[in-house]
Amino acid sequence: MPFVEIRRLKKSFRNVVAADIDQLSMEEGEFVSLLGPSGCGKTTTLRCIAGSLEPDSGSIFVKGREITHMPIHKRRLGLVFQDYALFPHMTLFDNVAYGLRYQNRTKSEIRKKVTESLELVGLAGFEDRYPHQLSGGQQQRVAFARSVVYEPDVLLLDEPLSNLDFKLRKAMRFELKRMQRQLKITTLFVTHDQQEALSLSDRVVVMNEGRVEQVGTPNDIYENPLSVFVADFIGSTNIIKGVAASCDSDRGVCTVRLSSSSALPIPFREPINVGEEVSFIIKPEKIDLRKTRKLDTDIHAKISGASYLGSAFNYEVDLGNLRLEVLDSQTDYKKRYEIGDSVLIALSPDGIKILRR
């Protein structure tokens, strides 16, 4: 049996299904993210595990114990909120010690554990401060320390990074991963930020409308989205819908009709049936821009938008019937394209993911 298992979990609010999860499991020490837009059911799922919501049906097991209807304080979980939820009337020491006081521990044991925990989050010596004397990032660390100090079975993180500014958020991402690795604690992380999910997790669970859309490693999710929703949510901007009109399997190119008047030659690996409705996901970083024709599958286009990102160029190219986003990693500023330039774009089969509808 897996360390954490959710079976046929269902929760509705006034006949609207908020979460409907058939099966979801976590191994011991694993870092799993629930990723999705707001209202996708990720927070509902987390709250059912935490116990602040009662599921309509289904069961949740942690470490072999069923916790579905267990009182919250007996579940042996840790939870970090978006707003940190530090107790404003207690010192950091008392905040972190809070959970330990409910376990039969001696005073010296509590002192030792709190000190260790504050050291882990880099706030040793701050024991006597109050939460309002700390910055947002520091409060975040205290909240983490408070949730792990009493060694819960599972740590739940409810969008803990989203109240921090961009730079701090990036730094905390590394911190969080380091601390989780060090403690080897099983962690469930809820977020709407695909970068956070991809960079932190061992596995990502993409959710949509209460259901699980796809489960996989970050790389798997990014490279092989199984649905247009996942591709879109993970950040692919070039999603083209069309019908395969004719396929030349020798050249490996299919002509795809986008509308009654326009078509686009698309290279493919897996065979596509003529007449099949398909969606193509073309990764912006896998489109090549060039000035002279190399392959006969190269397509004429015009630069319709250009922005300099420092480490790369971001272009929008106009193919006449559709626009594609291109990420060009060549950083030579002199070789950049300007709006209005005519270019050729090369689509490679590696950079194209075909989804059947």
Add this chain to the structure above:
Amino acid sequence: MNTGLRNYLKRHLYLLLLTPPLMVLTIFLLVPLGILLQYSFIAYTPGQAMKSGFTLANYARFMTDSYYLTGLLITLLTGLVVVTITLLFAYPVAYLYAKTRFKYRGILLIMLLSPFYTNIIIKIFGWMVILGRQGMVNKLLVQYQLLDRPFEFLYSYIGVMVIMVYVHVPMMALLLIGPIQNIKDSLIESARICGSTTLGVIRNIVLPLSIPGILSGSIIVYTSVIAAFIIPLLVGGDWGKRFISVMMYTHMSVTQNWAFASTIAMILIVTSLTVIVVTSRIVKSMKVGVLISEKFAR
């Protein structure tokens, strides 16, 4: 209009906005208080109209007569007792409304608000029917042989306390709901998940964090209790006459000694303000009060 003048007006616009309330307060509160203050220094001669003059005799009479001093003490102590009992009843109700998934919150709110639509006299007569010699409470107690004969609840301290608490519980509960609601749910949930039972959460989190609300609610109820005179007058019997507010009323309308009544009023204002200031200082000097008010002040 030149810019200087416009800026001047902009900066002092608040004065314009403050004028109406300040005028109301001045005309209906400060001026009458001033008149009372002046009256309290006038010598009183029975059967004669009030004259101007200055004497400290009224204050001396109050300070040297143990009858008035114990009256003051009884009034202030009653205030503290009523506030304490009221808190014990009102806090759970407010908590129930503010922080639980209690199904009938709407009905609860109506129940809390409805007493305010009834005049105090009606409420007192209602309690007279319930607590009287032939009232429901006495009949039940006698019927189940808990008492040999009806107990005199009315015209005693007990009657005054019961009605005072009854009148102030809804007020206190309504005053507490806001502050308790302001305590973030995530704090409660965090404490629960750390291992606290519901009772532990109330003791360690909710109660300490609602101290500012408890303090302000208590001050309002306390002020209302020590100023109430209809309740002790109607159901207090001999006890009721010991309440400072009733003494004031008697001097004002029975013996027509407005000067001494004014003196009592002045002394009551000063002592109750002192009690309020001292209590809030004490509560604020306890760490929790300071921290929370600091946090709110930010």
